[in-house]
Amino acid sequence: xxLVTGGTGFIGTHxxxxxxxxxxxxxxxxxxxxxxxxxPAGVESVYGxxxxxxxIREALRGVDAVIHLAGVTKALKAEDYYTGNVEATRQLALGxxxxxxxxxxVSSLAAIGPAQDGIALTEDAAPHPLTHYGKSKLEAERVVxxxxxxxxxxxxxxxxxxxDTDVFQLLKSISRGIVVEIAGGERWFSAIYVEDLVDxxxxxxxxxxxxxxxxxxxxxxxxxxxxxxxxAARIMGCKPKTVRLPVSVANAVGACAExxxxxxxxxxxxxxxxxxxxxxxxxxxxxxxxxxxxxxxAATGLETGLAATLAWYKEAGWLTx
Numbered sequence: 455x456x457l458v459t460g461g462t463g464f465i466g467t468h469x470x471x472x473x474x475x476x477x478x479x480x481x482x483x484x485x486x487x488x489x490x491x492x493x494p495a496g497v498e499s500v501y502g503x504x505x506x507x508x509x510i511r512e513a514l515r516g517v518d519a520v521i522h523l524a525g526v527t528k529a530l531k532a533e534d535y536y537t538g539n540v541e542a543t544r545q546l547a548l549g550x551x552x553x554x555x556x557x558x559x560v561s562s563l564a565a566i567g568p569a570q571d572g573i574a575l576t577e578d579a580a581p582h583p584l585t586h587y588g589k590s591k592l593e594a595e596r597v598v599x600x601x602x603x604x605x606x607x608x609x610x611x612x613x614x615x616x617x618d619t620d621v622f623q624l625l626k627s628i629s630r631g632i633v634v635e636i637a638g639g640e641r642w643f644s645a646i647y648v649e650d651l652v653d654x655x656x657x658x659x660x661x662x663x664x665x666x667x668x669x670x671x672x673x674x675x676x677x678x679x680x681x682x683x684x685x686a687a688r689i690m691g692c693k694p695k696t697v698r699l700p701v702s703v704a705n706a707v708g709a710c711a712e713x714x715x716x717x718x719x720x721x722x723x724x725x726x727x728x729x730x731x732x733x734x735x736x737x738x739x740x741x742x743x744x745x746x747x748x749x750x751x752a753a754t755g756l757e758t759g760l761a762a763t764l765a766w767y768k769e770a771g772w773l774t775x
Contacts, residue, residue: 456659461483475494479498520546521558524542564587610670628690629692637700647758654748661747669748671741686764
């Protein structure tokens with residue numbers, strides 16, 4: 455039995471679908487306060503709340519492996535990141551302590567920070583997170599290593615694919631004829647298509663040598679935001695205009711977005727912290743360890759993954775082009 459937290463989110467829905475299709479015994483921990491969402495046939499559900507510890511004991515009953523995807527990626531207050539990422543992980547790790555259950559903790563490249571001098575990060579790089587999100591993910595990793603030292607930590611970079619709502623905002627802008635960039639030159643990043651990430655997570659569950667190790671799961675070829683925009687424009691058959699914002703203007707936009715989020719009570723993807731991340735020249739990582747130790751290689755290149763993603767958005771009515 456595999457327990458999945460965060461199973462109703464972007465990555466989690468793909469993971470549950472893959473596990474259900476394989477006929478695996480799988481259980482999803484879901485919150486009562488979440489709007490009801492149907493799970494794939496054969497997926498058992500159990501209600502609980504990671505931050506308080508409610509339902510964890512029941513969720514772990516009879517479990518052989520846990521894939522911990524749940525977390526907070528956008529928040530109105532800094533403390534929400536630490537509650538949703540650190541305290542929630544602590545409660546789950548305490549429940550797993552001494553059980554011998556394979557624990558795959560999904561962290562983020564943000565926990566380590568941007569690449570220095572454009573050199574792709576390895577898993578042994580000294581952490582230097584920039585944002586409260588990244589700092590909370592790093593602290594969650596430390597909690598995991600303290601309470602569940604045999605856990606496998608995976609750190610995805612940018613994740614994209616069908617049902618994603620973050621990279622989608624950029625693609626929607628491109629479809630409408632505008633590419634917004636921050637002035638200062640091309641920025642590079644590592645990325646992974648969501649179906650590849652799911653395969654990587656399952657490789658981390660299955661690998662006998664992964665215990666206690668950390669891995670970057672990413673496609674081997676980094677991209678730039680300009681390359682992504684050009685590829686998306688080709689696929690959609692459009693010719694967008696590029697608008698370059700000075701850093702000062704981008705920060706002002708971030709501040710306005712934060713104010714609007716407080717007014718509406720809904721955190722958005724734009725903030726001054728996000729602008730700070732976007733200004734970094736490289737968010738790249740080296741997936742070589744995963745290839746060597748997990749025998750996992752992300753197979754989907756950017757253009758192929760974008761084509762599949764955009765086709766899904768079009769079919770779902772999210773984009774018209």
